[in-house]
Amino acid sequence: MREINLIVVHCTATPVGRDCSVADIRAWHLARGFSDVGYHYVVRIDGTIETGRPLEKVGAHARGYNANSVGVAYVGGLDAAGKPADTRTPAQRKALKALLAKLRGRFSGARIIGHRDVAAKACPCFDATSEYAAL
Numbered sequence: 001m002r003e004i005n006l007i008v009v010h011c012t013a014t015p016v017g018r019d020c021s022v023a024d025i026r027a028w029h030l031a032r033g034f035s036d037v038g039y040h041y042v043v044r045i046d047g048t049i050e051t052g053r054p055l056e057k058v059g060a061h062a063r064g065y066n067a068n069s070v071g072v073a074y075v076g077g078l079d080a081a082g083k084p085a086d087t088r089t090p091a092q093r094k095a096l097k098a099l100l101a102k103l104r105g106r107f108s109g110a111r112i113i114g115h116r117d118v119a120a121k122a123c124p125c126f127d128a129t130s131e132y133a134a135l
C-alpha cells in the first residue's frame, strides 16, 4: 500500500438532484484521457458509497497531491442554475462522514481537506477542513 497522508473531498460538479455512478464518472474521465475514474470513492445522492479506483492506485483528482492522497467525491456541488452549492443530502452527509472517519482510522495522521484548499476551485462547495477536523 502507498503512503497516504491526505484525504481530499470533492464534488462531482453536477446539478442538484442528478445522480451519477462510478461507471458514469469513469466514462467521463476516460473521455478526458484518464486511465480510470479519478476518485477512489463516490457517494451517491441516496448515500450509497461506490468504490472507484483501487486505493492502492494513485488517483487523478487533485493536481500535485495525488501520489499520497485518497480522493472522495459526493455527487452534486452545483445548484439548479449551475452555480457552486453544497447540495449534500442528509444521506450523503451521513455516508460521507462515516467513510471519512473510516479512512482516518485506517490512515492515521492523514489530513482531511477540500479540493479548494489546494486548488483555485469551489470544489467541494463547503468547508471540508473545518467540518471534518474532529474526525
Ligand SMILES: [Zn+2]
Binding pocket: 009, 010, 011, 061, 115, 123, 124
Ligand atoms: Zn474536486
